[in-house]
Amino acid sequence: MADILAKSHLPVLAAFASSNVLLAFDYDGTLAPIVPMPSRARMRRETRQLLTRVAGRYPCVVISGRRLDDVTMRLNGIPVWYVFGNFGHEPARQGERSSRAVRNWMHRLTERLPTHRGLVIEEKKYSVTIHYRHVRDKRGALAAIDDAVRDLQDARILGGSHAVNLLPQGGPDKGVALQQARRLFFCETAIYVGDDATDEDAFMSARPDRLLAIRVGAASASHARFRLKRQAEIDELLRTLLELRRPRCDQSTRSRPKKKRRV
Numbered sequence: 001m002a003d004i005l006a007k008s009h010l011p012v013l014a015a016f017a018s019s020n021v022l023l024a025f026d027y028d029g030t031l032a033p034i035v036p037m038p039s040r041a042r043m044r045r046e047t048r049q050l051l052t053r054v055a056g057r058y059p060c061v062v063i064s065g066r067r068l069d070d071v072t073m074r075l076n077g078i079p080v081w082y083v084f085g086n087f088g089h090e091p092a093r094q095g096e097r098s099s100r101a102v103r104n105w106m107h108r109l110t111e112r113l114p115t116h117r118g119l120v121i122e123e124k125k126y127s128v129t130i131h132y133r134h135v136r137d138k139r140g141a142l143a144a145i146d147d148a149v150r151d152l153q154d155a156r157i158l159g160g161s162h163a164v165n166l167l168p169q170g171g172p173d174k175g176v177a178l179q180q181a182r183r184l185f186f187c188e189t190a191i192y193v194g195d196d197a198t199d200e201d202a203f204m205s206a207r208p209d210r211l212l213a214i215r216v217g218a219a220s221a222s223h224a225r226f227r228l229k230r231q232a233e234i235d236e237l238l239r240t241l242l243e244l245r246r247p248r249c250d251q252s253t254r255s256r257p258k259k260k261r262r263v
Contacts (some may be wrong), residue, residue: 001015001116001215001218001219001222001224001225001226001227001229001262002225003225003226003228003229004132004212004227004228004237005233005240007125007224010033010135010240011227012212013240013241013244014118014213014244016189016191016212017058017105017191017244017245018244018245019188019189020156020186020187020189021058021059021188021189021191022055022059022060022061022178022181022182022185022186022187022189022191023058023060023061023190023191023192023241024060024062024063024178024181024191024192024202025051025060025062025192025193026062026063026064026065026174026189026193026194026196026198026199027041027061027062027064027067027074028041028064028066028161028195029055029161029194029195029196029216029217029231030063030193030194030195030216030234031043031047031051032044032047032074033209033231033232033233034161034231036133036134036191038131039062042074044235046235047234047235047238048135049198050235050239050242051078052077052079053078053128053238053242054238054241055078055081056113056163056243057078057080057241057242057247057248058245059081059181059185059187060081060180061077061079061080061082061083061084061091061178062080062084063080063081063083063084063087063143063174063177063178063192063202064083064084064085064227065085065086065087065127065129065160065165065198066085066086066124067085067090067124067125068083068084068085068086068090068091068193068248071083071085071086072151073251074198076157081181081185082173083186084177084181084187085176086125086126086127086149086179087158087165087167087172087173087174087198088172088173088174088175088177089127089167089168089171089172089231090126090127090177092126097098097162098116098125098126098168098171099125099126101153101155101221102123102125102126102127102128103125104152105128105149105166106121106123106128106151106218107154108148109121109128109130109152111231112147112148113130113144113145113148115164116132116135116137116140117135117136118132118136119131119132119134119141120134122219125169126167126168127165127166127167127168128165128167129163129164129165129166130149130163130164130165130166130167131162131163132145132162132163132164132219132223133161133162133163142164143181145164147201149164152156152236154168154169154170154173155167155168155169156168156169158198159196159197159198159246159260160197161195161196162194162196165198166189173201173202174194174199174201174202174205175200175201175202175203175204176201176205176254177204178190178192178202188210189210189211189212190206190210190211190212191211191212191214191223192205192213192218193214193215193228193234194214194215194224195215195217195231203215203222204223208225211225212226213225213227214226214237215227215228216228216229216231216233216234217229217230226235243244245263253254258262
């Protein structure tokens with residue numbers, strides 16, 4: 001993957017920024033740093049300020065694996081145009097079918113998974129996330145999780161940052177949500193920024209001439225063509241996007257010669 005902030009790739013970013021483009025971001029690991037306790041994940045002040053300005057110049061959405069009410073609370077005061085939760089399952093469209101499957105998974109998981117100190121099974125109505133960040137024996141925990149989820153009915157299994165995610169098979173995902181948002185706001189192109197395996201659906205949801213896919217951090221196998229070296233570089237990306245789409249009055253002020261004073 002190439003560094004999107006490198007000078008040699010600025011023309012690619014500029015071409016998308018000058019088009020009728022939708023900006024879309026994951027939350028954890030993208031807009032906010034990964035932290036030991038997911039409940040404490042917050043954007044830095046600088047990121048909040050930059051995203052607020054960016055959302056005033058571009059159609060801007062957030063697509064998160066968090067519950068919709070959770071991620072919406074974390075974006076309070078930022079005028080993003082739309083928010084998707086639960087990997088695109090919220091706002092909900094499949095309703096009871098998805099939530100019934102999740103209830104069945106939870107019943108099986110609580111029976112099958114051995115008690116590991118630090119292992120948390122998070123039920124989110126339309127998806128399940130099994131967190132193992134705080135488990136000392138991560139290899140053992142992963143083996144136990146793999147065994148527990150192997151034959152769950154209608155479950156799609158996706159990795160994450162020290163987590164395993166279960167989504168209903170054949171349901172919405174981040175790629176579906178991204179393209180839905182692009183159509184909703186009549187955008188011809190999109191820029192999507194994400195950081196893990198749950199974002200791959202978005203990375204491959206359109207052709208490279210229609211979608212600029214940017215991954216936070218390196219990955220040996222990813223559909224994203226470009227990357228940010230680390231999460232902190234999201235601020236530099238937002239600053240660059242602002243510079244590439246300055247308000248016209250700002251541009252005209254810069255180009256207008258100063259009047260000479262009469263003596």
